[in-house]
Amino acid sequence: MARLSQSHRRQQGLLANCAQVMRIFRRHRRPRQGRITSAACIGASERCSASMRCQAISEPAMPSIRYARPSDAKALAALAEETFRDTFGSVNAVEDMNLHCRASYGEAVQLAEISNAAMITLLCEEGGNLTAFAQLRWSGAPGCVSAKSPGEIQRLYVAKRWHGKGVAHDLMAACIGEMERRESDVAWLGVWERNPRAMAFYRKFGFVEVGDHVFPLGTDPQRDIIMARSVAHRYPGA
Template sequence: MIRIRKAETADAESLALIGEQTFRETFGAFNTKKDMDEYCTKNFGTRIQQNEIADKNKCTLFCESDNRIAGYVQINLNAAFGAVADTSQAEIQRFYIVKNLHGKGAAQALMNAALDTVRRLNIKHVWLGVWEKNLRAIAFYKKFGFEQIGEHVFLLGSDPQRDIILHKTF
């Protein structure tokens, strides 16, 4: 059974673990160990996650399957992308589901919860960056009505990578 819940400060260690696990599952085969280690150290420590959960401009939701954390989404509630003129914007900053649940409804449930959160806050635009080579993710986001509006460089360790910017209006 899939359950979505809001992360609390006490979840910081779990968030750090699932964050690193899913990031490595998604990108480890395409990047050097050094770049992966550098990125994970800078982004997935327990203290870092405590700060992100406590940040009033962020919302972190967990996806649980059989009472285990199976993924998460972090939404930056105050993140403007320059190509969108309206200031009512949110960014889906991170969106990850464990690999063994891909295609089993967990990602759909989590995305629906993320979009519902944004809508409830009367935010009119949501955007995200996705690696140009992650075709499965791009197709998934497009099923939810996201459309490409730009691109930017995402630095993974020492490797500059091209992210496609996708956008959805409510």
């Protein structure tokens, strides 16, 4: 019995040593590929949460859209000229750009447009600053636009720093909504023939080419493509 007890004690000792070795092995072994230990998972969650918080802080909120007021005329004039020059300045003569901007933009010019009952000016605003705008008007349409009550999207421009953030999409949707409220059956616009990016954007909203007209940029008579779409129809890509 004494020998058996001693043997039993030796077995217990061996088992204890084995258990200690296994504990050490588990503590120091690397986790298998494709699996994450609980501690690592918690750490990853903390990093993800911190990253998401930083992303939320660094990414600005989407601008809100509202109607222009007379007090917006000065800021609107500045944004309108800035965006027009950013869009077309590098591919047109400086003097033609200057002539067009002097005639088309200025506090008094934009104030008259905001006050015009046959126009609507929509502004995108973020943090008190204007980021984009659109102007709609109801003053007839070229003969190539077949409609009973056409409405024109005269201008739609987004500040360069807001390109690619969905602002133009939201603004265009707001324009179509205004056309519906005014009971227009067709929306139309003119786009420079050398601006394929803009034409591709309009096509996503269902606009198709229906004709052309001349747009005088200073002393340069340029060709604009006329595009139109039904206001009531819903387009999947828009």
